[in-house]
Amino acid sequence: MNETFKAAIYVRISRDAAGEGLGVQRQLEDCRELADDHGWPVVRVFEDNDISAYSGKNRPGYNALLAAMEAGEVNAVIAYQLDRVGRTMPKLADFIALCAKKEIGLYTVKGGNLDLNTAMGRTWAHVSAAFAQGEVEKMIERMKRAYQQQAVAGKWRPRRRVFGYNADGSALDPLESTAVREAVQSVLNGVSVRSIARQWNTAGLITTGNANKWTSPTVRRILVNPRYAGISTYDGREVGTGTWPTVIDRDQHLAITAYLSDETRRSGTGFERKFHGSGVYVCGKCGAKMVTTTKSGGYRVYKCSAQAHLSRQQAALDDYVSLLVIGRLNRPDARLKLDTPDIDLTAMYARREGLQARQSELATMFAAGTVTGPQLAKATADLTEQLTEVDETIAACTLVNPVAQLVLADDTLESTWDRLEPDTRGKIIDALMTVTVHPSPLGQRKFNPEFIDIEWKKPWKA
Ligand SMILES: [Zn+2]
Structure with a gap:
């Protein structure tokens, strides 16, 4: 901290759209941050709220600031923007003259600083430049701050x-x-x-x-x-x-x-199964995945996606595989086979709440001035990182495993299975088993499960 530096903050709000004094709070936060960034101790804060019939005529805060400047109590004034300390040129000129007389620096969050150790002419150049900066730009800035404030308040x-x-x-x-x-x-x-x-x-x-x-x-x-x-x-x-x-x-x-x-x-534009074996069943001749196709007469079959050398009746094959899935998952050991993540969700929620409480505590301390801007920024970054980690863990646990969804459904397996989209059923089949379709002898027209090979995947074997 610079011990010889005695900064005063002056904030003024003329029309607060939210009407809840948030405007002053906003300016104050930014001014304190500016002071903290430079390591200047803030010895006084003056504020005016001009909403009302007085509309700028009566400004006790401003008058007190001028008195403090005259009395030599401060050697720097921090304002949110130049137009806060004097909206009209004559007013601002008076203010600058006082700064020059008492060798007081003027620093603004949005308009830069006036170097009063140089000639007045140069100072005026700064002032003009600050005023030339478009009113629109300032308004947008104010709106953005108000918007952010409302978001934080959950509006x-x-x-x-x-x-x-x-x-x-x-x-x-x-x-x-x-x-x-x-x-x-x-x-x-x-x-x-x-x-x-x-x-x-x-x-x-x-x-x-x-x-x-x-x-x-x-x-x-x-x-x-x-x-x-x-x-x-x-x-x-x-x-x-x-x-x-x-x-x-x-x-x-x-x-x-x-x-x-x-x-x-x-994208949602990717592959979408219309039948649960598409891209799941395997061709017994070459190992390629099978897809559906409709033959003349509306008769649908699964065929090898690589070559025209193998096909099988779609409806019969799908029904057969459905029976196998339901039969397997109906066995009493099915629930035990589910891969449940070994994480204590309750503890995760408690940890999350703790981190959030710490976050709001920090915000309160910052508002009260016990924590500086840089300290707040660092602590917030740490907390955010930890929160992200916790959220990712919770999300991973909550992500629904399609097989678990089926096994743990309240309804019977059969009716749940029928209600599922073909896409989901395909994923479940893929998680449970490999279905390989072998060539059937010439002349074999009726579907025969003998030529379908089922290999159960790891936890589902036996
Ligand atoms: Zn093939």
């Missing part, structure tokens, strides 16, 4: 209605919010984003944007939007807890985000 900010909510976010739209909740669960269970888009279009759900129809990218954006889990963000980062009703919980949000961040699921 609802979107101007356009958000799918699933009413216009001001105070209540859920029952139909849309249910659609979002169910879609998140379905996608975690293996349903493709593309098929959700199709379902929503069929159900007549309307986007709140300009698009007429739901597409994979628009649905995907909805599914990963943290707003539905009550997470308030600014610049893509989580900054607070929303004050609006939630559609899904935090874990579901983490899980769906992790799940969809996998590149293969991102």
